[in-house]
Amino acid sequence: QMMGRDLVRPDPDRFGALRMTDNARPILRGEASISLRRDTITSAIPRTIVKTLVADEDAPLLSALKAKRRAMAEAAGVPAYVVFPDRTLIEMAERKPATLDDMAGVTGVGAKKLESYGAAFLAVINGASEGLHPARMRLAGKPSGAVYDRLAEVQLSLLRGIDGTGKPLSLSPGILRRIAEARPSTLSDLDRVGDLGPAKIERFGTAFLDVLRNA
Structure with missing residues (x-):
């Protein structure tokens, strides 16, 4: 009024x-x-009550998450809820995400907040930061993230070729991200997406396509 x-x-x-x-x-x-109007309530309206408590075993973790939120909010000069609301911290304490991909599935953790705060809160939960490359972090919570990880594993295994005696070859994290997102199905498409060149196509091409076909 x-x-x-x-x-x-x-x-x-x-x-x-x-x-x-x-x-x-x-x-x-x-x-x-x-003069203001005095409203009267004639009947109660059912509302969804936001959960505010966690199990006893999760209470210490929730307290630690709130302390981290308070510190980050004070450093940024914003209210605590701007970092994360209580319901998001409660879900973190209950689900205990182990990776940034898991963290991306928590209610209230969007792409921007995952980038800004994800690693810090993951460190509180797991005791250490995941330390992902920014190119991999952009895929957190997406199916392409798992594809990226598998491509990186294959690349590492073929770093010096099948017999381990070849010249070291590798792709940048940014190129791996583009391949994981585009999912080319042929060697020519793979070369176009990643601009690999003959040597890298020969080294990684067939193995990468196997990963992409099985994704």
Whole structure:
């Protein structure tokens, strides 16, 4: 009602907190009066209650996650809920994601927050940061992430060729990401997507296509 009378307005500089307008000042000073409607509730409306408690064994982890959230919020100068709301931390404490791919499946963890906060909160849960390359991190929570990992394994096994005596050859994480996302089905498509060249196509081409076909 006060917002309807233009006595208070949301302040975008304070994340939507209400602030009084000049119209409210005469009322506060007693120079003007106002009558507001008193609403009565005749029946209760069922609402979904946000879970606020966790099992006893998860309580210490939830406390640690809240402490990390508070520290990061204070460092950024924003309210704690801007980092993650309580319900997201509760789900983290219960599900205990082990990787950034797992973290991406937690409610409230979008791509931007995964990039900004994922590793830090994963370190609280697991005791260490996953330390993914940025190219791999962009695939976190996506099916292409598993394809990337398998391509990286194959590349490592063929670094010096099948017999282990060849010249070392490798692809950058960015190229592996493009291949994992595009999933080419022929050697020519693979060369076009990754710009591999004859030597790398010969070294990795067939093995990469086997990975992509089985993905």
